[in-house]
Amino acid sequence: MTDPSRSLIPLAERVRPRQLHEIVGQRHLLGPGKPLAVMATGRLRSLLLWGPPGVGKTTLARLLAESSGAHFVGLSAVTAGVKEVRAVAAEAAERRAQGGQTLLFLDEVHRFNKAQQDLLLPFVEDGTLTLIGATTENPSFEVTGALRSRLQLFVLEPLTQEEVRTLLTRALTHPEGFGGALEVTAEALGALAAWALGDGRRALAALEAAAAYAHEGRLALPGVRAALQAKGLELDKGGEHFYNLTSALHKAVRGCDPDAALYWLARLLAGGADPLYVARRLVRVASEDVGLADPNALRLALAARDAVQFLGQPEGELALAEAAVYLALAPKSNAVYTAWKRARAEAERHGEAPVPLHLRNAPTATMRALGYGADYRYLFDDPEGSFRQTYLPEGVAGGYYTADGEGWEARVRERLAAFAERRAAARQKAPEGQKGGAP
Structure with missing residues (x-):
């Protein structure tokens, strides 16, 4: 006979996996x-x-x-x-x-x-x-x-929505869970999975709370809404899930539409999304989609995060709204984002490339004897030599970052062109055998 005291134990503990292969995710x-x-x-x-x-x-x-x-x-x-x-x-x-x-x-x-x-x-x-x-x-x-x-x-990674669904479905049939006595509609199950934000314990706690709203052994979307006391979020009639709303906010900002950015932001916050999660997404937008077209974008997004932490809700929500509008109106550039992906890929291809001797630090006599730091040209003492020497390992081509020319990056493009001219001129003047490398 089942121990009645077991019902006082949270669902997540009762259905905890007993073998490694039962772990989800x-x-x-x-x-x-x-x-x-x-x-x-x-x-x-x-x-x-x-x-x-x-x-x-x-x-x-x-x-x-x-x-x-x-x-x-x-x-x-x-x-x-x-x-x-x-x-x-x-x-x-x-x-x-x-x-x-x-x-x-x-x-x-x-x-x-x-x-x-x-x-x-x-x-x-x-x-x-x-x-x-x-x-x-x-x-x-x-x-x-x-x-x-x-x-x-x-x-360890957050659980995917599909993995959370698996966790919830298992709890419905688990002998120490609901034992098959509760039916949950696919729409309600999806809403619970999205609301959990990759947290299996949170998902199971939500299911346990929502079970009280089941009618004749069947839990539908209205019962989940009532249990979570949320409006909108992934629970709207269009079936939007949490990450769909997050994606919509990101793409509205990227697409320079402040009204849409505010709407999706409001949907997220009204539905119970963690304001700090939203702030992190806006910081990501500032880095990925605005970049150096407006260097102030990242500062403002981080300031919005700090304001949320300092003020809490609902006062901190206005700082998020300000950041969303600013980012939507800002000039856009993904030049740093794409350059970073190229550099990461190159680093993986040439992960064993040694640091050139002239770029190595030489704090000891032994290192200096081995040539560490030899012939390094310090920019402020020898500008021409500094522009002549290379800063990448042999066999690594570079060329990852190209300024888009949007906003502040128009000035960046001019500086890059000026640097290229100085390097070409310096290497043209280099003695034979020193062109293209360290002096």
Whole structure:
């Protein structure tokens, strides 16, 4: 007989996967032959899981421990401290002496300060603990370099809408979920999947809340609307999903239509979209579509983000509206965006190209003896030599950035042309054997 107390446990916990193959999403890590799938079949190593909320970090850690036979201990850096870590390490040392492995899952590891993170180092170093840290924050800034160097980093991705649908559908038939007693229309399921924004736990919580609005065992779109208390967003009668609305906002701004930009912005905010998410999208627009045609665009978009954080809602929404209108009216250029894609592709093709000797730093006598920094021409002391020397590795052609000539980029185009003339003149004057390269 089912334990009645189980119904008091949140749906996300009740239907949590019990085996690795049940995890939805993260195929880049868990698919056949992928890193974590391979690790699950051998000895588990210490690692760091970085990803947004609700994508399976805790579940993954538990199941990796189970697959490896390790003893699992879960702590949260929000509530645990030095005392708790030392206690776990002491038990782990005893277990290790008997040939056992202990996996410590430390959620929100970025909440530990430097001293607390340093405490983990010797236990990870000597294998007393196999640590799986989880964080929603960029580990480059929030996790110490010493700890990062001992952990293999894996980046988890937000769930796609299709993956969220799969998660919700599974909960409907799961024996500890709804057990087939609730039917959800495709339209309602799609609305829940879009509203979740890639967060599986959020999706399951929304389904659980919306189930109270089901009629005769059937949950339709009006019930989901009532449960989420949202107007518009992906729940309008046109069936628009959240990312469709985001795409519409982006394209309206790109298309220089301030009215449409304001309309889609209003739809997003009225439907409950996170204002900071919208602010991030506008920052992206400023970088991708306005670029150097108006360098102030990025500054204004970042200022709007700061205003949202400072004022909150609804006051901060006006700053987003100002940014959206400004970006829509700004001259447009994707020259930096396309140049960056070309440069990234070139870096992948020539990822092993050595840095030319004259561009290398030479802080030691040994480096100087090896030719590091030799014949480097400093722009302010030797302008002609500086324009004559090359700044790319041999075999890398360059030519990624071409100014479009819109707005401020008209001046950029003139500067690029002037630079090209100076380089050509400098190389023309170079002694034989020095043309096209470093002096």
